[in-house]
Amino acid sequence: DHAAGRTFGGTALSNPMKALAEIEPMLLRARKTVGGYLVSGSLPWVSHIAPGQYCGAIARVHRDDGTPSHEIMFILRCDPPVELRPCPHFSGMEGTSTFGIRLDDYFVAEQDLVADPARPFIKRIRGAFILLQAGMAVGVIQGAVDSMREVEPALGHVNRHLSDRPDEIQAELDELTAHALLLAQTPFEQDPDYFLDVLDTRAQGAELALRANFIAIVTPAIKHLRWEMARLSREEMPA
Structure with a gap:
């Protein structure tokens, strides 16, 4: 559906790609739970998304003792309880449908995993x-x-x-x-x-x-x- 243009989604990969290159910290954290993962954190800039759409995102999985284990890539659906925050108005940005995303124990089911591990x-x-x-x-x-x-x-x-x-x-x-x-x-x-x-x-x-x-x-x-x-x-x- 996405490739055919029947549904719309974006990528939330700017921070993860920089984090994997050790330029900045990974902003989404995940922990294992029954049937999938719980993800928390914020991404300040994600383009080409809107309520009811989705994006591909990456989170770093942490063990119970807080140490990092690996990363997962998953489909992040922009529906409640996911919080979308409109970005400040900038010239040239209004046409990009860019939002900030806030997650608080967002549940990622196993069927929404794109890659586990992600690297x-x-x-x-x-x-x-x-x-x-x-x-x-x-x-x-x-x-x-x-x-x-x-x-x-x-x-x-x-x-x-x-x-x-x-x-x-x-x-x-x-x-x-x-x-x-x-x-x-x-x-x-x-x-x-x-x-x-x-x-x-x-x-x-x-x-x-x-x-x-x-x-x-x-x-x-x-x-x-x-x-x-x-x-x-x-x-x-x-x-």
């Missing part, structure tokens, strides 16, 4: 998960390039002084997209060199998205400065 499964899907984010970067960058080209007839004489031009960004985007599509042909490859390539591609996408959108949105002052510099240089040059 072998995460190792298998992490490349595909990160490549999905590369797709977001491609869309954002292409939108920025389209915006640059849209104003070219009116502002091209000024924008030509910018160091990054639409054709240059487009060429880099096309190369990045082709490489991401090549990597996507083997999304479950577990070779470390493959995963390193995936991470590098994802990082390049983020950096190019920042460049493209900085040029498309933030640089009027910069291009004004460069326009004035070019004008002054022409005036200072002898005929």
